[in-house]
Structures are given as structure tokens and as C-alpha cells.
Amino acid sequence: xxxxxxxxxxxxxxxxxxxxxxxxxxxxxxxxxxxxxxxxxxxxxxxxxxxxxxxxxxxxxxxxxxxxxxxxxxxxxxxxxxxxxxxxxxxxxxxxxxxxxxxxxxxxxxxxxxxxxxxxxxxxxxxxxxxxxxxxxxxxxxxxxxxxxxxxxxxxxxxxxxxxxxxxx
Amino acid sequence: xxxxxxxxxxxxxxxxxxxxxxxxxxxxxxxxxxxxxxxxxxxxxxxxxxxxxxxxxxxxxxxxxxxxxxxxxxxxxxxxxxxxxxxxxxxxxxxxxxxxxxxxxxxxxxxxxxxxxxxxxxxxxxxxxxxxxxxxxxxxxxxxxxxxxxxxxxxxxxxxxxxxxxxxxxxxxxxxxxxxxxxxxxxxxxxxxxxxxxxxxxxxxxxxxxxxxxxxxxxxxxxxxxxxxxxxxxxxxxxxxxxxxxxxxxxxxxxxxxxxxxxxxxxxxxxxxxxxxxxxxxxxxxxxxxxxxxxxxxxxxxxxxxxxxxxxxxxxxxxxxxxxxxxxxxxxxxxxxxxxxxxxxxxxxxxxxxxxxxxxxxxxxxxxxxxxxxxxxxxxxxxxxxxxxxxxxxxxxxxxxxxxxxxxxxxxxxxxxxxxxxxxxxxxxxxxxxxxxxxxxxxxxxxxxxxxxxxxxxxxxxxxxxxxxxxxxxxxxxxxxxxxxxxxxxxxxxxxxxxxxxxxxxxxxxxxxxxxxxxxxxxxxxxxxxxxxxxxxxxxxxxxxxxxxxxxxxxxxxxxxxxxxxxxxxxxxxxxxxxxxxxxxxxxxxxxxxxxxxxxxxxxxxxxxxxxxxxxxxxxxxxxxxxxxxxxxxxxxxxxxxxxxxxxxxxxxxxxxxxxxxxxxxxxxxxxxxxxxxxxxxxxxxxxxxxxxxxxxxxxxxxxxxxxxxxxxxxxxxxxxxxxxxxxxxxxxxxxxxxxxxxxxxxxxxxxxxxxxxxxxxxxxxxxxxxxxxxxxxxxxxxxxxxxxxxxxxxxxxx
Numbered sequence: 001x002x003x004x005x006x007x008x009x010x011x012x013x014x015x016x017x018x019x020x021x022x023x024x025x026x027x028x029x030x031x032x033x034x035x036x037x038x039x040x041x042x043x044x045x046x047x048x049x050x051x052x053x054x055x056x057x058x059x060x061x062x063x064x065x066x067x068x069x070x071x072x073x074x075x076x077x078x079x080x081x082x083x084x085x086x087x088x089x090x091x092x093x094x095x096x097x098x099x100x101x102x103x104x105x106x107x108x109x110x111x112x113x114x115x116x117x118x119x120x121x122x123x124x125x126x127x128x129x130x131x132x133x134x135x136x137x138x139x140x141x142x143x144x145x146x147x148x149x150x151x152x153x154x155x156x157x158x159x160x161x162x163x164x165x166x167x168x169x
Numbered sequence: 170x171x172x173x174x175x176x177x178x179x180x181x182x183x184x185x186x187x188x189x190x191x192x193x194x195x196x197x198x199x200x201x202x203x204x205x206x207x208x209x210x211x212x213x214x215x216x217x218x219x220x221x222x223x224x225x226x227x228x229x230x231x232x233x234x235x236x237x238x239x240x241x242x243x244x245x246x247x248x249x250x251x252x253x254x255x256x257x258x259x260x261x262x263x264x265x266x267x268x269x270x271x272x273x274x275x276x277x278x279x280x281x282x283x284x285x286x287x288x289x290x291x292x293x294x295x296x297x298x299x300x301x302x303x304x305x306x307x308x309x310x311x312x313x314x315x316x317x318x319x320x321x322x323x324x325x326x327x328x329x330x331x332x333x334x335x336x337x338x339x340x341x342x343x344x345x346x347x348x349x350x351x352x353x354x355x356x357x358x359x360x361x362x363x364x365x366x367x368x369x370x371x372x373x374x375x376x377x378x379x380x381x382x383x384x385x386x387x388x389x390x391x392x393x394x395x396x397x398x399x400x401x402x403x404x405x406x407x408x409x410x411x412x413x414x415x416x417x418x419x420x421x422x423x424x425x426x427x428x429x430x431x432x433x434x435x436x437x438x439x440x441x442x443x444x445x446x447x448x449x450x451x452x453x454x455x456x457x458x459x460x461x462x463x464x465x466x467x468x469x470x471x472x473x474x475x476x477x478x479x480x481x482x483x484x485x486x487x488x489x490x491x492x493x494x495x496x497x498x499x500x501x502x503x504x505x506x507x508x509x510x511x512x513x514x515x516x517x518x519x520x521x522x523x524x525x526x527x528x529x530x531x532x533x534x535x536x537x538x539x540x541x542x543x544x545x546x547x548x549x550x551x552x553x554x555x556x557x558x559x560x561x562x563x564x565x566x567x568x569x570x571x572x573x574x575x576x577x578x579x580x581x582x583x584x585x586x587x588x589x590x591x592x593x594x595x596x597x598x599x600x601x602x603x604x605x606x607x608x609x610x611x612x613x614x615x616x617x618x619x620x621x622x623x624x625x626x627x628x629x630x631x632x633x634x635x636x637x638x639x640x641x642x643x644x645x646x647x648x649x650x651x652x653x654x655x656x657x658x659x660x661x662x663x664x665x666x667x668x669x670x671x672x673x674x675x676x677x678x679x680x681x682x683x684x685x686x687x688x689x690x691x692x693x694x695x696x697x698x699x700x701x702x703x704x705x706x707x708x709x710x711x712x713x714x715x716x717x718x719x720x721x722x723x724x725x726x727x728x729x730x731x732x733x734x735x736x737x738x739x740x741x742x743x744x745x746x747x748x749x750x751x752x753x754x755x756x757x758x759x760x761x762x763x764x765x766x767x768x769x770x771x772x773x774x775x776x777x778x779x780x781x782x783x784x785x786x787x788x789x790x791x792x793x794x795x796x797x798x799x800x801x802x803x804x805x806x807x808x809x810x811x812x813x814x815x816x817x818x819x820x821x822x823x824x825x826x827x828x829x830x831x832x833x834x835x836x837x838x839x840x841x842x843x844x845x846x847x848x849x850x851x852x853x854x855x856x857x858x859x860x861x862x863x864x865x866x867x868x869x870x871x872x873x874x875x876x877x878x879x880x881x882x883x884x885x886x887x888x889x890x891x892x893x894x895x896x897x898x899x900x901x902x903x904x905x906x907x908x909x910x911x912x913x914x915x916x917x918x919x920x921x922x923x924x925x926x927x928x929x930x931x932x933x934x935x936x937x938x939x940x941x942x943x944x945x946x947x948x949x950x951x952x953x954x955x956x957x958x959x960x961x962x963x964x965x966x967x968x
Contacts (some may be wrong), residue, residue: 001563016761027469043410043412045409048589050621051621051894053895057601085409093407098409100407101388101403106268108268108540110541113409121771134903136903143902146870146872146900148904
């Protein structure tokens with residue numbers, strides 16, 4: 001999964017993605033997204049706009065949701081990078097992923113990465129968030145199939161479950 | 170009584186039908202050149218009877234629906250179904266999955282007809298090396314095509330009967346004494362006498378033809394169809410394992426980036442290759458007429474090189490003023506005119522009417538605006554091409570890309586790979602040409618993903634802008650006596666079909682002309698078509714003495730004018746149907762208000778189609794609709810007011826029925842409209858997957874709401890200026906999503922109709938009508954931005 005050797009003004013960069021260190025040899029100004037999709041062959045983060053306007057490229061950087069399409073790769077060296085692949089698998093999905101499957105919350109599925117990763121970062125950092133706060137947090141991500149009803153229902157399920165869990169402790 | 174005839178399409182296809190087909194997304198060449206016959210309903214009997222009330226055994230096959238030369242032939246069973254030695258079923262189909270769950274229901278369909286579990290069917294679709302040509306996945310035709318016609322469903326039924334016959338011989342039990350369950354055929358009275366599909370035919374071909382009389386499984390016995398089967402692709406999608414076309418990675422693959430003109434109509438004067446010489450990873454600069462692109466080792470390198478490449482362009486050809494565009498649409502000459510219906514007495518009846526009402530509606534160009542900008546991967550080497558493409562028509566793409574590449578169609582292999590939801594003609598075909606041209610020049614596999622700006626300004630074909638005039642007369646009792654509809658819209662290009670690569674931007678840049686514009690005066694309609702819903706639902710639609718429409722108003726005329734568009738246009742969810750429905754249903758509301766009638770009651774009074782009547786009643790019931798005229802009794806002029814609106818459609822006349830009621834709030838101070846509740850009822854024949862259908866309805870309703878509230882393509886004197894999500898507004902995930910209540914009428918005994926576009930068509934009119942109900946102000950132009958609503962409230966006379 002390590003990037004192939006290439007030419008030009010490259011430099012070796014160590015990236016910690018989904019718990020593993022990857023050494024890549026790239027132009028340090030390359031936005032992180034291209035390194036994740038091209039050099040590391042990850043399918044989760046996606047190029048939607050390249051302008052940090054739609055959320056499709058969202059990854060977690062030390063637990064915070066960031067748009068990987070505009071982040072130069074050199075600026076994230078050493079940080080903990082998590083992608084959609086890193087939070088769960090088909091066999092062991094993350095509760096958010098599980099909720100999306102149960103609610104059948106997708107159509108074309110291209111936006112799902114941005115929605116799930118944004119929701120994960122927000123719920124992790126705001127375990128007692130209200131529905132209104134959640135909605136505000138989701139106002140920077142887009143879904144053009146407008147699967148909004150199901151996606152918000154799926155995320156709210158996880159939000160409510162966490163609040164219940166916390167109350168039970 | 171009706172009987173089916175097969176006729177040569179050429180002899181039956183009128184210009185009206187041709188135009189309607191063009192609107193529906195088919196190029197002229199595609200149906201002139203297309204093989205196959207058109208199935209038409211031929212009615213016998215002279216009674217004046219509405220077509221909608223007749224039993225329609227088959228929906229018309231549209232030209233361009235496929236079966237082109239080289240395709241596995243439709244009439245051969247092995248083109249559709251293969252059974253493995255393990256009893257696994259492979260089904261081949263030609264309809265793409267564009268995010269709507271189509272492949273899930275096609276898999277259900279095959280499982281149902283073949284009596285095997287859902288999980289035992291593997292669907293392979295849209296690969297020119299394997300799958301039959303089913304034309305383009307468009308126009309809400311995928312379900313009708315494979316559920317009603319002699320395609321996948323009939324193939325699966327033929328296969329089941331063939332297997333039963335084989336089993337009958339092997340088990341020595343008469344076929345009618347056998348039962349097929351879970352891929353095993355056994356004697357009804359002795360279950361131990363049994364044989365599996367794999368044993369009967371596994372790994373071998375059937376070598377028989379499709380039997381048009383093979384018995385389909387009745388809906389009353391369905392065990393897989395009709396159930397909310399979950400989408401099998403979702404677990405991979407939500408865990409980042411799913412492979413979109415964006416994730417196709419070939420050995421030695423390079424990355425391309427296109428350089429589009431700075432202005433519409435600008436042409437290449439010179440390209441200075443030296444301007445990028447020595448850039449890291451650069452492999453090649455490619456120029457073909459006005460198509461310019463670069464190829465590099467890495468995507469980021471390609472972007473850098475494309476930004477730096479020095480290209481001198483001629484001045485553009487200029488664009489008409491955006492602010493004056495509706496006037497431009499109305500005044501350009503010459504036009505291409507079509508009469509969909511003309512009872513010849515409209516002017517006379519309008520002259521005799523007690524009251525007449527006139528209104529003009531405006532609908533802007535809008536974008537598909539796919540979430541992911543379009544992407545394709547091409548490998549063009551040694552006179553052969555393999556294209557990984559999100560195109561909605563792999564066989565048409567094989568044909569047009571072979572023209573573009575100068576190859577034989579049989580040397581082009583097109584493999585459909587899923588892209589971001591397209592909703593019509595987004596940049597999928599254009600970017601496939603981009604990748605093909607760059608790969609051919611570089612001699613290596615090339616991946617291209619358009620930039621956001623190139624997708625929005627230089628990738629897709631925009632949805633149509635319309636100006637629509639409505640004029641109707643009422644009698645003393647407030648009943649409509651005549652309805653005149655006239656519209657103006659502009660077209661350029663469209664789906665490439667099998668022969669027009671110039672219908673999309675890259676093909677045109679590379680030197681192919683878009684299909685030519687042919688002006689004409691309107692001939693009298695010879696047969697009735699309402700594919701673009703030009704004819705209002707309330708008009709009887711009389712052609713040749715017979716009424717084909719869904720309404721009771723006998724005096725009606727529907728005249729459309731087309732002009733050449735300055736920007737590329739193409740089908741976008743509900744093409745024409747949405748714009749016309751916005752006008753018809755807003756106007757119906759205006760007529761109801763003039764007649765001081767309740768909008769729902771007024772609609773029902775003018776309808777003859779029982780399926781449309783049924784969905785209207787369901788939607789009104791869901792909304793707990795109280796009978797009263799609009800607007801609501803007047804209140805003070807500030808603060809938040811509430812209102813309700815209604816709209817309905819017989820989609821394309823007979824491809825689905827729907828009605829919608831909407832509750833909204835309008836803030837009179839800032840013009841903000843918030844949709845609070847949506848009540849929707851539809852009838853699309855038998856429901857093959859209730860949850861998939863609901864997903865389509867919810868998404869369609871909200872997408873149309875976004876279009877109605879804020880979406881509009883904008884431009885300056887030379888170029889498009891809506892180029893990203895800041896300049897083209899879409900409602901984000903966090904907006905206040907209205908409550909959506911749906912009642913879908915299941916009609917297991919009817920043919921399947923389209924369902925993917927129907928919810929989209931009713932929303933703009935329902936919101937406009939609700940704004941009128943809340944405020945007494947009629948807004949006749951989409952989108953209903955706060956600025957527009959506020960301005961209309963401030964000066965109602967100008968709205």
C-alpha cells in the first residue's frame with residue numbers, strides 16, 4: 001500500500017493513517033486527499049469539490065473533522081489521520097455505519113464519507129449534543145441525492161443512544 | 170378493446186413524438202438510426218374514451234432503448250440469464266445503477282421470477298462485453314423496461330419454465346405437477362422427487378428464445394418482489410470499501426486534467442507546450458481542435474500543469490444577458506414549433522368565457538450538480554479501447570466514443586462503473602471522452618476527474634429554462650371551458666445517443682457538431698404524446714376525435730417553441746415535466762382562486778383519470794386538507810405566516826401518478842420560506858421495493874425543494890458564473906428537513922411505471938401555491954429566494 005517512487009521535487013513523508021505508518025514520497029504541497037486516494041489507494045475520502053465546500057473528502061485529524069482536499073500533506077505529518085475505512089468494517093461496522101445500513105440511509109453513496117466522518121467527530125466531541133446542535137454541525141456537508149431524512153435519522157439514533165448510555169453510567 | 174401491433178418506428182414516429190423524445194433525452198439520430206421496432210397500442214372502436222381509462226397492456230418501447238448491432242440479442246435467453254453448476258444465477262442487464270436502487274430491484278425481479286433467494290442472483294449490468302444493450306438509463310424507464318417488456322422479467326420467466334420442463338423429463342413428473350422453490354424443482358405430491366437448477370442446466374447455455382408467453386409470477390404470490398429488500402451495496406459504501414469509478418486504479422495509470430476555454434465559444438489560438446516543460450511528472454500536453462488537456466504521473470501534478478499551461482484563446486461568442494434571458498427566450502427567431510394538442514376552438518371558447526385568466530411563468534436553467542465531479546478511466550492503446558465510465562448508456566458510449574477515437578465500435582469496450590448520483594446528463598459522458606482522448610494521446614491508461622468548476626461550467630448539460638404562458642377561460646359556474654398553453658425553451662446538444670458525440674461539451678470541443686437545430690412551423694398533431702407534460706392534466710387531449718388526456722376540458726391547445734440555447738442543455742430529473750407542471754399547477758391554483766373554489770376540489774372537478782383522482786384524494790387525506798379557497802383570510806402584513814399548497818401530475822401522461830400537499834411558513838419580513846410538512850401520494854403500479862420507493866420519493870421531494878428554493882445557473886457576458894457550492898446554492902444536510910408523509914398506492918395488477926422522477930415534479934408548484942395561500946401573493950418565477958419573495962411581498966402587482 002506504499003506509494004510508488006516518482007520523480008520531481010518530492011520528499012519522503014510519514015503519514016499515520018488508521019493506526020499505520022505509511023512512508024510516501026510526494027510533493028509536500030499535495031493536498032492530503034490525493035495522497036490518501038492515489039498513493040494509499042483508500043476509497044473512503046472522496047474528491048467532491050476540492051474547495052472545502054461539500055465535505056466529501058472529510059477525514060479525522062486527531063479526532064477533528066477536516067477537509068482533506070485543501071490540507072497540504074506536509075502539514076499533517078505526525079498527526080493521527082482516520083478515514084472511513086478506519087472506523088469500522090463490513091463485518092464490524094461503527095455504530096454510525098451500522099445505523100446508516102439499518103436506516104438504508106444512502107442513494108448514490110458518494111457523500112456518505114463526509115456525512116459519517118463529520119457526524120462521528122461531532123458526536124465524539126459533543127456527547128450530550130441536542131438535535132439542534134447536531135443539525136448545525138451538519139450544515140457544512142452536502143448530499144445531492146437529498147437522502148437527508150434518513151441520514152439525520154441514522155445520526156440521531158446514535159446521538160440518542162450515547163446520551164442514554166451516558167445517563168445509565 | 171385494444172390490440173398490439175408492431176410497426177416500424179419510422180412509419181409511426183411523428184415529428185411531435187420525435188420532439189418529445191428529444192426532450193426526454195434521446196437524440197434524433199438515435200432513433201432514426203436505432204434498430205428494432207416500436208410497439209404501439211392500436212385501439213379499435215370509435216367511442217370517445219379517455220386513454221387513461223383504457224387498459225394499457227404494454228407501455229410503448231421508446232426508440233433508442235437499445236438492442237443495437239453487436240449487442241447480445243434481446244430475443245435470446247442466454248443474453249439475459251446464465252445458471253452456474255452451483256445453482257447460482259447470473260443476470261445480465263443494460264440499465265445502470267445511478268444511486269436509485271435499480272440494481273436491487275432488478276435482482277429482486279430475477280430472484281422472484283426464477284424462484285431463487287435474492288442472494289443467489291448476481292446481476293451484471295452495463296458491460297458491452299457481456300450485457301445486452303438496453304439503451305440509456307433515463308426517463309423513468311428502467312423499471313417499466315425490465316418489468317413490463319420482453320426483457321429481463323420475461324427472460325427469467327422463460328428460464329424458469331425451461332427448467333421446469335427439463336425437470337419434468339428428468340423426474341418423470343408432468344410440469345404442472347412441479348413446484349420451484351429456492352432453486353429446487355420438486356413434485357408437489359412427493360417432495361423427495363427433486364432436482365436443482367445447477368444439476369439441470371448448470372454451466373450450459375439454454376439455447377432457446379425468450380418465450381413471450383412464459384407465465385410471470387403473479388404479484389399475489391411474490392416472496393422477494395414487493396418486499397423492502399435492503400440495498401446490498403450499502404455496507405461497502407458506508408465502510409469505504411465500495412469502488413466507484415473514481416476508485417478504479419489500473420497498472421501504470423496516469424492522471425489527466427482538462428483545460429477548458431475561458432469563455433463560451435472561445436477557440437484555441439495557440440498552446441505553448443514549453444510553458445509547462447520540465448514540470449514534475451508531466452507526461453504530455455494534448456490538443457485536439459479546442460480540446461486541451463495535460464497528462465501527468467500524479468493527479469496533483471496534472472492539476473499544477475493544467476493551471477500553468479499557456480493557452481491563447483479567441484474571444485468568446487458572448488452570452489445573452491442573464492437578467493433578460495426570459496425575454497430572449499420569447500423573442501428569438503426562428504423557432505421549432507410543436508402542437509401537442511389543438512382542438513381548433515380555443516380562441517373562440519376563450520372569447521365566449523365569462524372570465525379569462527392569463528399568467529406567465531419563468532423557470533431557470535438548473536444544474537445536476539453531482540456531489541462528486543465526474544470521473545472516468547480510459548485505456549486506449551493499439552487500436553483498442555477500454556473505458557470505465559459512469560455513463561448512463563454503455564452501448565451508446567461505445568458507438569460515440571469510437572467516432573471520437575477513430576476506432577471501430579467493436580474495438581471499444583465500455584464498462585459501467587458507478588459515479589456520484591447524476592440525476593440526468595451530468596458530466597459523465599463528457600469526462601469519459603476526456604479520459605479517452607487523453608489516454609489515446611498518451612498511449613497509457615488515464616484517469617480524469619473534473620474540477621468542481623469544470624463540472625459545473627464545462628462538464629454538464631444544464632436543465633432547461635422555460636417561459637410558459639397560460640391562458641384559460643371560466644364559465645358562469647367557475648368551470649374551465651378552454652385552456653391555452655404556450656411555452657418557449659432553448660436546447661443545445663443533449664444525450665449523445667449512438668451518433669452525436671458533439672451533444673456534450675468535450676465532443677463539441679474535439680470538433681463534433683451538436684445535433685443541428687431545425688426550425689419549423691408546427692404541423693397538426695397526428696397522434697397524442699405528452700412525454701414532457703406539455704398538455705395540462707385538466708385538458709381532454711383530443712386528437713383525431715379521441716380523448717387521450719387525463720382531464721375534462723375539451724377545448725385545449727398546447728404549443729411549444731424551441732430555440733437554440735447559448736449553453737449546453739440536457740435532461741435533468743423531470744425534464745420539461747417539472748417546468749410545465751410548475752406552470753400548469755400554479756395556474757390551476759390561480760383559476761381555483763378566481764373561481765373561489767377549494768384547490769383540491771377544483772382539480773377533481775376537471776379530471777377524468779381515476780388513478781390521478783385517487784392519488785389526489787390520498788394526499789389530501791394525509792394532509793387533513795380542509796376545504797376552503799386560497800388565499801387564507803388576510804392577516805397583518807408582518808411576521809411569520811403559514812400556508813398550504815397542492816399540486817399533482819400524471820407523469821408523462823401515463824408513467825406514474827402523484828399528488829402533493831405542502832405546509833409552509835413565510836417570514837414576511839425577510840422573505841424566507843420554510844417548508845414544514847410534505848404529504849405525498851403516488852401510484853407507480855406494483856411496488857417492487859417499498860423502502861426503495863420511499864427513499865426515491867423522500868430524496869426527490871427534497872431535491873426539488875432545493876431546486877425550487879435556491880438553484881439557478883448564472884452567467885455574465887461570456888461565461889457561466891455558478892461554478893461551485895458558494896455560487897450555486899444547494900440545501901446542506903443540516904437544513905430544517907420537513908416532515909414527509911407518504912402513501913403509495915400499490916397496484917399489483919397493473920404495469921410498473923417510473924417512480925424516480927415523479928416526486929420531483931410537483932414540489933415547485935406546491936410551494937408557490939402555498940406562498941400564495943399564506944400571503945395572497947403569487948410568485949411565478951423559480952427559485953423562490955428570500956430576495957424574490959420579499960420583493961414580491963413588497964410590490965405584489967409586479968410578482
